[in-house]
Amino acid sequence: MARSRHFNYTLTPTRLNNAKPQEKPYKITDGGGLYVLVMPRGAKTWIYQYSLDGKRSEVTIGRYPEIGVADARDRHTEYRAMVEQGSDPAAHKRADEAERKARAELKADEGQFKAFSIKWLEERLGSKSDGYRKQMRSLLDRFVWPDIGCKALDDVKPAHVLAIIEKRRDTPNTAENVRVLIQQVYNYAIQKLLVETNPALALRGVIQVPKAEHHRHLSESEIGAFWRAVGKQGAHPSTTAAVKLLMYSMCRKAEVLRAKWSEIDTDKAQWDIPPERMKSRRPHRVYLSTQALELLEVQRALTGDLEYVFPSAFRAVVPMADATLNHLFKRMDFGVAEFSPHGTRGTAATLLREHGFSRDVVELLLAHTERSQTAASYHHHELEAERRRALQYLADEIDRQAAISAAGNVVSIKAKSA
Structure with missing residues (x-):
């Protein structure tokens, strides 16, 4: 030194x-x-x-x-x-x-739409799930950046935004999602004092969006028909098992398909989903029914040496794709049109509420983010006994409705043959 x-x-x-x-x-x-x-x-x-x-x-x-x-x-x-x-x-x-x-x-680059929208993704969506951020970036990449990505923020006019959304007129929900996305980017640019006006704001209502339809849920008799139809599709055993765990667990499709064996403790009959994979960004515990444990025992024989419980049939190192379940649901014919994977949550929640289970228990099972301070105080492990009882009741009721549906089908066949 x-x-x-x-x-x-x-x-x-x-x-x-x-x-x-x-x-x-x-x-x-x-x-x-x-x-x-x-x-x-x-x-x-x-x-x-x-x-x-x-x-x-x-x-x-x-x-x-x-x-x-x-x-x-x-x-x-x-x-x-x-x-x-x-x-x-x-x-x-x-x-x-x-x-x-x-x-x-x-x-210098920040003044360009693409560079600033990437900054918006990082700074404004940092607390959102990886899936949501990827979805927003995909919309930008496919529909927005090719047209205005290289333009300066100040140079983007309502006419440019209109041209972008007019290309999507045949898919009005996508068109409006893209318009809102551009509007949000410009809202942030205004907060950053980079621009003074928002070119997407004046275009609200240019594309008429159909009224949103809530996911259809099944009645008790329809549950039995659905359950029997799942096993008749000739799908891969892992796909069929994923559909059934979707119903047994009341979880979202992405949470089930990305389940890892390291998260599941069959001795304690519970599945702990980490916060980064939950929409609420909080950990969630699923108490496994006897039927769910039996399903997982069979599935472990198929995929127990892999990371994911439901791996892709094409690449075992990645989870099953969301589209796999979507396609299975679309081709099922059990008397209910347009039933989606997300509808299983509403179906299970409605069944439990109609059979006396409390709203607090059902909301915890659904892992909903509560506005109520009292409800929000429950942690992922609370009301364990009630939640275990509810999910076991759900699985037993599914079995009962499937048996009723099968018996009814046998009777109808006999009646036709007579």
Whole structure:
């Protein structure tokens, strides 16, 4: 480490101003390794020369008179302190300049729609689930960036947004989702004082969106027909098992399909889903019924040596795709049209409420985020006995309705043959 020594500065503004250029560059020493290099064309540059780890190095401070005597000596003092601490002033300056350049480039790019919308995804959707962020980025990538991604934020006009959503008129929900997405990006840009107007705001209602339909849930008799239909599709055993666990657990499709064996404790008859995989971003515990445990025992024989309980049939290292269940539900014919995987949650919740289970228990089973402070105080492990009883009742009732449906089918066949 270099040791500080006393020295006296010698240069004055008068001497520097009077220094004339010569045929070759020459130095005017100030002291302590600080000097001014005078070039043949008259340029005068402050430079600090120092020794570090046995090697002589130098760092440029800047031009005179832009950097005066006092400022140059202040910078010299900072650099000497770095050398005394074993740090290289030249490397420090290079890092500073690279950071300034990166910030300047980021600021310049930030004014473009694509760069700013990526910033919006990171800063405004950071608390959302990975699936939701990927969905929003996919909408931007497919429908927005190709048209306005390279435009400056200020250059995007309502006509540009209109052209984007008009291309999606045949799919009005997508069109409106894209418009809202652009509107949200611009809301953030306004908050950042980058723009003053929102080009998507005036286009509300241009595309008429059909009234939303809630996911259809099944009656008790329809549950039996559905359950029997699941096993008749000729689907892969893992696909059939995933549908059944969807109903037994009352979980969302993504939560079931991404289940890992490490989350399941069959001895305790429970499945702990980590917060990062839950829509609520809170951990959720599923108490497994006897039927669910039997299903998982069979499934473990198929996939127990893999990470996922329900792996893809094409790539065992990734979970089954959402579309696999969607397609299975679409081709099932059991007397109810347009029944979706999400409808299993409403079906189970309705059945339990109609058979006397409390709203608090059902809401916990659904892992809903409660607005009520009292309800929100329940943790993922609370009301265990009631939740276990509810899910076992659900599984038993499914079996009962499936048996009734099968018996009815036998009777109807006999009646036809008679």
